[in-house]
Amino acid sequence: MEKKTDEYYIREILKGDSGSFSQLVERYSHLAFSLSMKILNQREDAEEAAQDAFIKAYNSLGSFQSSSTFKTWFFRIVYNTSISKLRTRKNIEVKFEDVKISDSEIQATENTIGQLNTEDRQRYIQIGLERLEPEEQALLKMYYYDDFSMDEISIITTLSLSNVKVKIHRSRKKLLQELKFVLKDEIISIL
Amino acid sequence: MSQKDLMKDWFKELPSEQPSPDFKVKVMQRVMSEWTLNPVKYQPIISRKGWWTIALIAMLMTSILLMVHSSLPVGTDSMSTAKTFYGLDLAKLFLPVSHLFEKLNSISPAVAIGVLAILALWFFDQLFVKTVKR
Numbered sequence: 001m002e003k004k005t006d007e008y009y010i011r012e013i014l015k016g017d018s019g020s021f022s023q024l025v026e027r028y029s030h031l032a033f034s035l036s037m038k039i040l041n042q043r044e045d046a047e048e049a050a051q052d053a054f055i056k057a058y059n060s061l062g063s064f065q066s067s068s069t070f071k072t073w074f075f076r077i078v079y080n081t082s083i084s085k086l087r088t089r090k091n092i093e094v095k096f097e098d099v100k101i102s103d104s105e106i107q108a109t110e111n112t113i114g115q116l117n118t119e120d121r122q123r124y125i126q127i128g129l130e131r132l133e134p135e136e137q138a139l140l141k142m143y144y145y146d147d148f149s150m151d152e153i154s155i156i157t158t159l160s161l162s163n164v165k166v167k168i169h170r171s172r173k174k175l176l177q178e179l180k181f182v183l184k185d186e187i188i189s190i191l
Numbered sequence: 192m193s194q195k196d197l198m199k200d201w202f203k204e205l206p207s208e209q210p211s212p213d214f215k216v217k218v219m220q221r222v223m224s225e226w227t228l229n230p231v232k233y234q235p236i237i238s239r240k241g242w243w244t245i246a247l248i249a250m251l252m253t254s255i256l257l258m259v260h261s262s263l264p265v266g267t268d269s270m271s272t273a274k275t276f277y278g279l280d281l282a283k284l285f286l287p288v289s290h291l292f293e294k295l296n297s298i299s300p301a302v303a304i305g306v307l308a309i310l311a312l313w314f315f316d317q318l319f320v321k322t323v324k325r
Contacts, residue, residue, distance in 0.1 A: 022219050030209065030210065034207060047211060055218070058222050058225060059225065110197060121201060122205055125204075126205065144198050144202035
């Protein structure tokens with residue numbers, strides 16, 4: 001069967017066929033939930049935020065400008081909804097701490113992770129990610145996992161392009177720093 | 192392999208987060224309830240007001256034509272002498288109008304009563320629907 005574009009379904013929905021929205025839900029529910037989960041770290045909240053994001057998107061489809069892709073536009077809604085939920089859940093202030101890890105330590109950590117088997121690597125990276133701020137996790141996930149470009153992430157998060165670059169670079173370093181602590185024993189045993 | 196590719200590969204190995212199996216159903220239920228609250232309304236190309244304006248203009252035009260027609264001298268000769276009215280070729284204008292009236296005259300009273308009855312029924316139906324809505 002021919003795969004229809006997002007724009008086709010949007011036109012159908014705007015014409016009154018709400019059922020077409022299920023195609024967009026089918027296409028993006030996994031990615032939306034995954035991003036929400038990275039930010040909120042709680043299944044129930046993540047599902048609720050992803051659902052809210054879909055409803056917000058449905059209600060604002062009329063204002064969707066095809067100058068950006070539906071995916072980017074929708075992920076901006078998912079990101080904002082999840083961040084708002086996080087802020088109401090606990091009065092947190094998203095902050096980026098200083099990262100103190102040298103280039104040689106980064107190299108050593110990367111080598112160690114590279115030598116681990118897939119199962120261990122998954123486990124350690126998951127632990128490392130959980131030690132990061134939700135916003136840092138979301139940025140890394142969007143860039144490395146969902147393959148969003150820096151420009152797209154800038155649109156989604158409403159951060160400037162240079163800010164996105166700095167934050168992704170810093171989050172990546174912080175992840176490696178956390179992994180260094182987690183893997184301390186492994187590094188010692190290899191050295 | 193570049194640093195980005197390395198990190199990308201590691202991230203791709205992570206198990207993907209899956210929403211609950213009824214996630215899609217829940218979203219669509221909410222979408223449908225939103226839709227029932229704010230359904231997409233049918234927008235006619237010509238509004239009710241537009242149709243009334245068109246009908247009014249058509250009635251005015253017919254009345255003017257009839258008035259002009261009745262003010263002209265009777266008879267084919269006089270028609271031929273006064274064919275134009277402010278530059279308009281009246282003979283051409285009157286032809287379809289007179290044909291229409293001739294056709295209407297030829298309708299049998301039974302058909303006319305039938306049409307009137309249908310129109311009256313439609314009018315009362317509209318009136319009833321409006322009253323119920325209020």
